[in-house]
Amino acid sequence: MTWLITGGAGYIGAHVARAMAEAGESVAVYDDISNGVSGRLPPDIPLFEGDVLDRAALDRALDELNVTGVVHLAAKKQVGQSVEEPLRYYxxxxxxxxxxxxxxxxxxxxxxxxxxxxxxxxxxxxxxxxESTPCLPLSPYGETKLAGEWLVRATGRAHGMATACLRYFNVAGAARPELSDTGVFNVIPMFFEKITEGDTPLIFGDDYPTPDGTCVRDYIHVEDLAEAHLAAARRLSAQQGAGDLTVNIGSGEGVSVRELADLVAEVTGHQGPSAKVMPRRAGDPARVVASGELAAKELGWSPRQDVRSMVTSAWEGWCLRRPEALRG
Known part of the structure; x- marks a missing residue:
């Protein structure tokens, strides 16, 4: 069985491709390299360059690679950008x-x-x-993910295809420095950027109904996330028939933004204040933390790495790309 991983040269995709290949799965990657980096992939994983909007290229890849399963990660994922460019995201x-x-x-x-x-x-x-918490997305990005789930499940039922939808929480860390996230769209790299520039990281709001007044979030190490994809792929292969599964992929542990800022300061050796408090941003919920019960039950999966390992490995990757951070 060959698994085709769309977006497999991206930050998450490369971790998934490597995890599945190292576990003995036959893996190939389909990526347009608009955000992916071919060098993230080992030479023994075939890379087929193409866009998911290109039906002819998809047909060639599926035929030439003899694909029997797909892990679909290729997508645009910046929430703010989706608000500005909804047509592009849809x-x-x-x-x-x-x-x-x-x-x-x-x-x-x-x-x-x-x-x-x-x-x-x-x-x-x-x-x-x-997974039964009501879905009320606030951005075009979230809307495309929810509608995507509907489409995947409906197609699976109509065509006898087994499907799994994995709802990621906040992904961080890296298996090795060269595989780290190159974007600066999430809180940990945003903190790193401020520190590298000699500035103080920002916290938006400290008057929420949480233990320290700052927002609480669930962070999942990208290596654990990759293992969740492997578990889902093997679950679908083993069941030998149609069926659908939707599960949260998170740590089940809440970390406040203040706690995260303090940890980043400790790991990086930042000498100034760990963070500066700014007014709240509209739409930020006080707490978003996953229940991992269903993932443990259905996939036999649970996370193994903590937030310190996420910050430490992410910082190693940041310093590889931005060596000036070490001089700061």
């Missing part, structure tokens, strides 16, 4: 998924793992977010 995330599903069903692919997001929940007012 075209690339949702129409791209439609084209891909048309190709995989025509090719007789029987297993499909979809990269979803905790953004489908919006601002849930619960202690732990379960």
């Amino acid at each position: 075209r690339e995330n949702l129409h791209g998924l439609t084209v891909l599903l048309e190709a995989v069903t025509a090719a007789g692919v029987k297993n499909f793992v979809f990269s979803s997001s905790a953004a489908v929940y919006g601002t849930p007012d619960v202690e732990l977010v379960t």
Whole structure:
């Protein structure tokens, strides 16, 4: 069985591709290299360059690589950008998924793992977010992920394809420095950027109903996330038939932004204040933490790494790309 990983040269995708290959799965990657980096992949993983909107290229890849399962990670993922460019996000995330599903069903692919997001929940007012928590996305990005889940499940039922939708929480860390995230769109690299520039990291709001007044979030190490994809792929392969599964992929532990800022200061050796408090941002919920019960039950998976390992490994990757950070 060969698994095709779309977006497999990206930050998360490269970790997934490596984890599955190292576990003995036959893996190939399909990526347009718009954000991916081919050098993240070992030479024994085939890379087919193409866009998920290109049906002819998808057909060639599925045929030439003899694909029997797909892990779909290729997507645009910046929440703020999606608000500014909703048409682009719906075209690339949702129409791209439609084209891909048309190709995989025509090719007789029987297993499909979809990269979803905790953004489908919006601002849930619960202690732990379960898979039955109402989905009320606040951005076009979150909307495309929720609609993508609907489309994947409906296609699976109609065509006898087993599907799994994995709702990621906040992904961080790296298996090795050269695989680290190159973007500066999430809180940990944002903190690193401020420190590298000799500035103080920012916290938005310290008057939330949480233990220290700052927002609480659930962080998942990218290596653990990659193992969750492997577990989902193997679960679908083993069940030998249609069926759908939707699970949260998080740590189940809440970390406040203040705690994270203090940890970043400790790991990086930042000598100034760990953070400066700014006014709240609109739409930020006080607490978003996953329940991992269903993932443990259905996939036999649970995270193994803590937030310190995420920050430490992310900092090593940051310093590899930005050596001036070490001189700061």
